[in-house]
Amino acid sequence: MGSFLTAYVVLWLGVAGYMVWLAAEQRRLQRTLDASQWGLAESEDHQPPASKAA
Amino acid sequence: MDKAAGKTPWGAVVWSVLCFGFGAAPMAAIFLLAPREETMGDAQRILYVHVSVAWFGLLCFLIMAGTGVIYLLRRDLSWDHWSQSAAELGWLCTALTLITGSLWAHAAWNTWWTWDPRLATTFVLWAICSAYLIVRGSLEDPHRRARLSAVLAILGAVDLPLVIMATGWFRGIHPAAPDMEPPMRAVLLVSIGSFSVLFSILLKRRRAQLRLAAMLALREEKADI
Numbered sequence: 001m002g003s004f005l006t007a008y009v010v011l012w013l014g015v016a017g018y019m020v021w022l023a024a025e026q027r028r029l030q031r032t033l034d035a036s037q038w039g040l041a042e043s044e045d046h047q048p049p050a051s052k053a054a
Numbered sequence: 055m056d057k058a059a060g061k062t063p064w065g066a067v068v069w070s071v072l073c074f075g076f077g078a079a080p081m082a083a084i085f086l087l088a089p090r091e092e093t094m095g096d097a098q099r100i101l102y103v104h105v106s107v108a109w110f111g112l113l114c115f116l117i118m119a120g121t122g123v124i125y126l127l128r129r130d131l132s133w134d135h136w137s138q139s140a141a142e143l144g145w146l147c148t149a150l151t152l153i154t155g156s157l158w159a160h161a162a163w164n165t166w167w168t169w170d171p172r173l174a175t176t177f178v179l180w181a182i183c184s185a186y187l188i189v190r191g192s193l194e195d196p197h198r199r200a201r202l203s204a205v206l207a208i209l210g211a212v213d214l215p216l217v218i219m220a221t222g223w224f225r226g227i228h229p230a231a232p233d234m235e236p237p238m239r240a241v242l243l244v245s246i247g248s249f250s251v252l253f254s255i256l257l258k259r260r261r262a263q264l265r266l267a268a269m270l271a272l273r274e275e276k277a278d279i
Binding site: 007015019 | 073077081096097099100103104107142143146149150153154157158160161252256259260263266267270273274277
């Protein structure tokens with residue numbers, strides 16, 4: 001009974017750990033994406049008129 | 055970008071429900087439907103998850119080698135993303151195969167580990183996968199990384215037939231394909247099917263992340279120029 005329960009606990013710890021890591025990685029990427037989009041919008045808004053015309 | 059990997063909250067909800075469903079289905083089948091084996095008792099139930107993770111681990115190595123070959127032919131990094139995604143999941147599945155196998159061995163053979171051909175070749179496969187991930191982590195240039203990784207994955211795939219055929223080609227104590235009662239066989243198939251779908255969802259999601267990360271890196275590079 002001990003081996004059997006340990007096997008299932010280890011299995012789900014492994015799978016759940018990987019899923020949590022995936023979620024954390026997704027949040028990190030999303031933050032980077034949001035920051036880069038915000039940065040792009042910022043640079044477009046603050047472009048001097050001359051460079052916009054060019 | 056993949057919807058499940060994006061902002062849409064519904065994507066995350068659907069993803070979570072699918073993962074829960076495909077994780078819970080085999081557990082319900084194993085605990086509620088599978089009959090108790092007479093000789094080994096409950097320890098025999100390890101087999102259902104052991105075979106499921108072992109099968110998907112081998113499939114991941116096949117994906118790594120296949121996408122590696124395609125990358126070398128086309129030099130398209132999107133194939134390398136599949137390869138990395140499969141390597142990470144393959145590493146996890148092979149590690150879980152070794153651990154659950156060791157727990158089963160302790161119950162069946164009264165030893166945690168023995169250098170049986172099937173066990174040894176699986177350990178070599180896991181070591182190759184670890185080396186593959188270390189090599190990937192140490193290289194900056196994406197194309198150089200993809201090229202070296204593809205070569206490693208193709209060389210590592212040589213071990214695959216040895217793992218699969220180990221019980222037939224060499225003398226060992228690992229069971230080949232034991233005769234099972236029909237309800238046990240059905241539960242094993244449900245477990246293999248459900249875990250395959252669950253891991254495929256994770257594989258696809260990780261691949262979408264790697265694609266997004268590559269896109270962000272390219273955007274950053276352009277901004278620097």
